[in-house]
Amino acid sequence: MALHDVQSSPGTDNRWRHVRRLLERAGPLGGPEFEPDPELFSAIRSDLVQILVVGAGGLGCEMLKDLALSGFVNLHLIDMDTIDLSNLNRQFLFRPKDIGRPKAVVAAEFVERRVSGCRVTPHFGKLEDKPLEFYRQFMCIVCGLDSVQARRRLNQIVCSLVQFDESDQPIPTSVIPLIDGGTQGFQGHCRVVRAHATPCLECTADLYSSTQQGFPLCTLAHTPRLPEHCIEFARIMQWPQEWPFGEEVPVDGDDPHHVDWIRTEACKRARQFGIREPDFRLTQGVVKHIIPAVASTNAVISAQCVTEVFKAITGCYPLLNNFANFSDIEGVAVNVVPLERNPQCDVCGQPPPKPLTFNSRDSLQTVINQLKSEHGMTRPSLTACVEGRDVTLYMDLSFLRDQLADNLDKSLAELGLLSNTVLNVTDSAQSGMKPVTFVLNLEDGMET
Incomplete structure (x- = not known):
């Protein structure tokens, strides 16, 4: 049958005829349990199918557009950023007049204007600002983030929403598929996560490299030739020595005070060696290890991710198994x-306690610093079993932070912590995170 001979059902916009074919016809690649049904298209056009898009950057804009043009009408979009001039070359939903406005709000307005019947609810804020019940309402979550930490946080949220039956088996209706997309230049990936069925993001966290290939230290110290060399010198060598509390406070690429301090120091060094002085944008890009985005890569990865969303919602084809790499x-x-699940995963597995080695004279703040630097935590909260009772050592929550602040400067011995003490740690910044168990090892021999 010729393409133009197929007519849409009465009252249906002709623009959806291609989508309807996927749902109303059987095919050799269809899922084993899929039954073609005209009602499937009506289902995805209903308010019951809610999809959350996380991130409104170059990839997130593509995803939002693709979802709207796939027939979905009830979309939510969450992003914490506002529009900057540098966004306009690849984030095509934004215009110069939108600079300074929240990305989520502008993207939602644009899509609603261009795709009739589609409603996009914007959420301007952070992932952790939303309660767990907010995420429970969605049938699928798709993310286009440039932050490994945000990915891990979202992964923990999705895994924590899973409910179990009396046999400790996941209840299928409580499992929300998470589709993760990411791009770096001419490379990208699409990944499907079904909590407790496929490996979660934490199972293979090493796939998400948070660093770029660095410059040789001898070049940074003696023969800098580029503005990037000066920025890296300020970040790696000057920050720990000259910034107040530099060794304790890591550089935050999203903090303008941090970035501006590094830019100022990099400019001084650039003038010393006759190098072009870096501006704020370049400095932030080097500090955050930002690789320039390529619009075509975003389009390809978005198409892969939205296809997986469509399959997860309708069941018309088997899902990706379970990681696709594009180059x-x-x-x-x-x-x-x-990819395979890690049975010792901190999020979806049952890991054994991890060792933490310190001296009894070390402070609790030292322990917290190591949890941040070596275990990827942002705001760790700690409890321990001391002399047979559970003791809260520190909680990084607004209503408890001041009450427990004195513990930060106390030594482990003063807090009554001995070798083999079990510490339960959660990250207050990562909603729904399961406690991670550590066993304290004191090198000076103070044992329980």
Whole structure:
């Protein structure tokens, strides 16, 4: 049958005829339990199917557009950023007049204007600002983030929403598929996570590199030639020595005070060696390890992710199993890899206690600093079993932070912590995170 011979059902916009074909026809690649049904298209056009898009950057804008043009009408979008001039070259939902406004709000307005019947609810804020019940309402979550920490936080939220039956098996209706997309230049990935069925993001956290290939230290120290060399010198060598509390406070690429301090020091060094002085944008890009985005890569990865969303909602085709890597560096290549779960995963597994080695004279603040630097935590809260009773050592929550602040300067011995003491740690910044168990090892031999 010719394409133009297929007519849409009465009252249905002709623009959806291609989508309807996927749901109303059987095919050799269809899922084993899929039954073509005209009502499936009506289902995805209903308010009952709610989808959350996380991130409104270059990839998030593509995802939002693709979802709207796939027939979904009830979308939510969450993003904490406002529009900057540098966004306009790849985040096509924004215009110069939108600079300074929240990305989520502007993107929602744009899509609603262009795709009739589609409603996009914007949420301007952080992931952790929303309660767990907010995430429970969605049938699928798709994210296009440039932050590993935000990915891990979202992964923990999704895994924490899973409910179990009397046999400790996940209840299928409580499992919210998480579709994760990411791009770096001409490379990208699409990944499908079904909590407790496929590996979660934490199972293979090493796939999400948070660093870029660095410059040789000898070049930074003796023969800098680029503005980037001066920025890295200020970040790596000057920050720990000269910034107040530099060794305790890591550089935050989203903090304008941190970035401006590094830019100022980098400019001084650039003038010393006759190098072009870096501006704020370049400095932040180096500090945050930002790789320039490529619009075509965003389009490809978005198409992959939204296809997986469509399959997860309708069941018309099997889901990706479960990680696809895309590269367009030397020709186009896509590899699908079935990643495996980590039985000792901190989020979806049952890991054994991890060792924490300190001296009894070390302070609780030292322990917290290591939890941040080596275990990826942002705002760790600690409890311990001391002399047979549970003791709260520190809680990084607004209503308890001041009450327990004195403990930060106390030594482990003063707090009554001995070798083999079990510490239960949660991250107050990561909603729904399961406690991570550590066993304290004191090198000076103070044992329980």
